Amino acid sequence: EAFGFEWDGEVAYQSRRYALYEETLCRLKTAGLVYPCHCSRKDWQAGARRGADGFVYNGRCRHPGQRPALQGKQPAWRIRVPDRIIGFSDGIVGSYAQNLAGDIGDFVLLRADGYWAYQLAVVADDAEQGVTHIVRGQDLLVSTPRQIYLQQCLDVPTPQYAHLPLLTNAQGQKWSKQTLAPALDLNRREQLLRQVFRYLNLPEAPETDRPAELLDWAVAHWDMDKVPKHAITAP
Numbered sequence: 001e002a003f004g005f006e007w008d009g010e011v012a013y014q015s016r017r018y019a020l021y022e023e024t025l026c027r028l029k030t031a032g033l034v035y036p037c038h039c040s041r042k043d044w045q046a047g048a049r050r051g052a053d054g055f056v057y058n059g060r061c062r063h064p065g066q067r068p069a070l071q072g073k074q075p076a077w078r079i080r081v082p083d084r085i086i087g088f089s090d091g092i093v094g095s096y097a098q099n100l101a102g103d104i105g106d107f108v109l110l111r112a113d114g115y116w117a118y119q120l121a122v123v124a125d126d127a128e129q130g131v132t133h134i135v136r137g138q139d140l141l142v143s144t145p146r147q148i149y150l151q152q153c154l155d156v157p158t159p160q161y162a163h164l165p166l167l168t169n170a171q172g173q174k175w176s177k178q179t180l181a182p183a184l185d186l187n188r189r190e191q192l193l194r195q196v197f198r199y200l201n202l203p204e205a206p207e208t209d210r211p212a213e214l215l216d217w218a219v220a221h222w223d224m225d226k227v228p229k230h231a232i233t234a235p
């Protein structure tokens with residue numbers, strides 16, 4: 001709000017959408033695409049190899065006969081992934097593809113501790129809200145083929161994606177609370193917006209002290225082709 005951003009309609013909270021996610025998982029169960037997994041992280045990661053986003057799950061619980069015995073604990077639920085290339089054309093990055101079987105492995109949709117995985121929640125939310133375009137940071141590029149696969153399994157449309165470059169510090173880490181980025185100074189809203197416009201290769205904006213006016217101007221001058229494709233080092 002301080003920077004003039006607005007949103008459509010009521011805010012939907014993932015913490016209140018258990019029924020939507022449960023119904024989504026149920027559909028995948030009915031289709032025979034998911035299976036329960038009792039492996040602890042320590043169990044399955046020992047000896048696993050690294051893929052595109054952490055360790056590749058080895059499919060130990062994929063076949064009921066090989067599943068370790070239940071110990072009265074709730075299982076996680078994983079989805080079987082196909083051994084084929086899933087690719088898409090990103091509005092900023094261009095072509096991006098993964099083979100989920102080799103790069104990711106069967107991934108978790110519902111965690112053993114009862115929390116819904118991001119991949120399932122975001123696909124269910126986008127489909128339910130009729131989202132057609134997704135613009136987000138490049139830290140989520142690696143998740144996109146998993147989300148496209150879920151959309152295919154659920155027979156919902158795949159939105160258009162555009163993954164914006166991240167701002168990184170001198171060590172190449174994403175600027176975030178985790179890497180101790182300082183808070184934004186709300187007294188410098190106009191300068192900060194202008195700084196971001198420069199990162200996005202927008203032309204110089206006219207003088208104004210209203211952030212909303214600056215945003216309107218930026219929308220009118222937005223050019224996806226000028227957005228840098230790779231991370232930007234910010235001082």
Ligand SMILES: [Zn+2]
Nearest residue numbers: 037038039061
């Ligand atoms: Zn398992």
